[in-house]
Amino acid sequence: MVDPGERSSTSIVVACAQTDPILGDIEANTDMTVEAIRGAVALGADVIVLPECASGGWAFADRAESAAAAQPLTGSTIRAWEQVAMEHNVWVSGGFGEKADGGALYNSAVLVGPNGVESLYRKVHLWNSENLAFDPGNLGYPVTETPFGRVGMLICYDAWVPESFRSLAVAGADLVLAPSDWVPNPHQPADMPPLAHLMVTAGAHSNQMYVAAASRYGIERGQQFIGSSMIADHTGWPLARAGGGEEIIVAQIDPIGSRSARRNDPFNRPLWDRRVSQYEMGEVRAH
Amino acid sequence: MVDPGERSSTSIVVACAQTDPILGDIEANTDMTVEAIRGAVALGADVIVLPECASGGWAFADRAESAAAAQPLTGSTIRAWEQVAMEHNVWVSGGFGEKADGGALYNSAVLVGPNGVESLYRKVHLWNSENLAFDPGNLGYPVTETPFGRVGMLICYDAWVPESFRSLAVAGADLVLAPSDWVPNPHQPADMPPLAHLMVTAGAHSNQMYVAAASRYGIERGQQFIGSSMIADHTGWPLARAGGGEEIIVAQIDPIGSRSARRNDPFNRPLWDRRVSQYEMGEVRAH
Incomplete structure (x- = not known):
């Protein structure tokens, strides 16, 4: 619980809440997330990030299974998040299987505030078997004005592709919320952090913005998830890190109040030191 | 020393040799680098990476000091590297202060093979006080065909800007050589690796290519350098890491032989999973 007396007028408390969803059981999972949101509120959170899906x-075998567990943006889970966000005057970002027009299925994340849905993101980079269950996202990387700064979203493996963080930073994001279902990396050396933490640190540092990434835990159809949610400040280093089970982490951040300090960082300014004319960012030319 | 019997026909041994240059003393520093190259050759190296500058x-107060320690591409240090590369049939990449036409000064890196200079790179992202001593690089990120694959270069802080690695990957690089003068990060938590290692791991992993980064050690005008050179394989994880003093690290890699395995990596394919239409990679739009 953060003492409100210590907070600047633009500071907020962001929370990442780890859950272990039950495959296909939307009602139970919705209750689980609402309980997690209330738990984060009890810790003083203004913004709560939930896992991907x-x-x-997550572990759908095919599109039929994925469709059976999907819902439109007006579906019951998002309604429940809107309700609890309004009730507690907080913001929630969580991942859900989205059923869209024409039978499209997206691995999506929503940003919900006290007045309802504020932004929708559809995972651009599907990972592994997700290609059997979802269509690739088609909304780019939206950035939304909120009372606590410009906020964008990405989902899990998107963080492995540096254009995800960069696109959000170019659009002015102060804070990235990253619903995730992080899995173990098969080659991680014992003395290195999880690859997910390296990607969050590199993304936050190179883009001089805050990142709050919430990952699920548990095992689903043999796939293990590591939890290990992380909140990084704009230098990339962690403000809070979770373990591998049910847990809520919180950190106080100041996305708006830090703008000048971030832009004028005396050490590294990798967002502002870019030289776009020198880059090649199109399709791979040779292999 | 790597047993040649274990090596595929396309494998090479890459080395990173750490030196502690003397500010402004080109003759002593050239001798120092030639000795380091010979040391790496004795360890079986085919490709030797030297530090930045x-x-x-490195720690020039102004352009006059920088100019006094700079040389053209035909200068004595590069001549010495050409000589030793020819003598031992090896390749060398090292950083040097470059005096170019019209009084321009670049923080440059060269790739020298047995037949002489093969590629020139000029640091695109100047860090901190380098802006007082050098002009920003104007050659983009060249990639050169060699007998052991397509090779590109970047220098130190370039690795903090993900477009550097990405531009090289888009141009088809199998291997990035990164002469560096890494400095301590003021906020690094005790249980996280140096930020430089995170940037190398993220760059190598997200671009599915090998990275060999050689950093200097020592203290120059109060600026400490951390050594900590690192060779990463195409998953990003380290094959070899150095400490903070005089040291040569080596690793066997197979940039050409791994092309198919890299492109078809069954776990993560972040270079090939890119979706360029979804990105915004221009100038920052808002802040």
Whole structure:
């Protein structure tokens, strides 16, 4: 619990809440996430991040299974998040399987505030078997004005592709919320952090913005998830890190109040030192 | 020393040799680098990476000092590297202060093979006080065909800007050589690796290519350098890491032989999973 007396007028408390969804059981998972949101509120959170696919689980064998666990943006899980966000005057970002027009299925994340849905993101980079269950996202990387700064979202493996963080930074994001279902990396040396933490640190540092990434835990159809949620400040280093089970981490951050300090960082300014004319960012030319 | 019997026909041994240059003393520094190259050759190296600004030192107060320690591409240090590369049939990449036409001064790196200079790179992202001593690089990120694969270069802080690695990957690089003068990060938590290692791991992993980064050690005008050179394989994880003093690290890698395995990596394919249409990679739009 953060003492409100210590907070500047633009500071907020961001929380990442780890859950272990039940594959296909939207009702149970929705209750689970609402309970997690209330737990984060009790810790003083203003913004709560939930895992990827928090509403329906992740390990779908095919599109039929994925569709059965998907819902439109007006679905029951998002309604429940809107309700609890309004009730407690907080913001929630969580992942859900989205059923869209024409039978499209997206691995999506929503940003919900006290007045309802504020932003929708559809995972651009599908990982592994997700290609069997979802269509690739088609909304780019939206950035939304909120009372606590400009906020964008990405989902899990998107963080492995540096254009994700960069696109959000170019659009002015102060804070990135990253619902995730992080898995173990098969080659991680014992003395190195999880690859997910390296990607969050590199993304936050190179883009001089805050990142709050919430990952699920548990095992689903043999796939293990590591939890290990992380909140990084704009230098990339962690403000809070979770273990591998049910847990809520919180950190106080100041996305708006830090703008000048971030832009004028006396050590590294990798967002502002870019030289776009020198880059090649198109399709791979040779292999 | 790597047993040649274990090596595939396309494998090479890459080395990173740490030196502690003397500010402004090109002759002593050239001798120092030639000795380091011979040391790496004795360990079986085919490709040797030297630090950034290995010929003249780094901490120049102004352009006059930088100019006094700079040399053209035909200068004595590069001549010495050509000589030793020819003599031992090896390749060398090292950093040098470059005096170019019209009084321009670049923080440059060269790739020298047995037949002489093969590629020139000029640091695109100047860090901190380097802006007082050098002009920003104007050659983009060249990638050169060699007998052991397509090779590109970047220098130190370039690695903090993900477009550097990405531009090289887009141009088809199998291997990035990174002469560096890494400094301590003021906020590094005790249980996290140096930020430089995170940037190398993220760059190598997200671009599915090998990275060999050689950093200097020592203290120059109060600026400490951490050594800690690192060779990463195409998963990003370290094959070899150095300490903070005089040291040569080596690793066997197979940039050409791994092309198919890299492109078809069954776990993560972040270079090939890119979706360029979804990105915004221009100038920052808002802050």
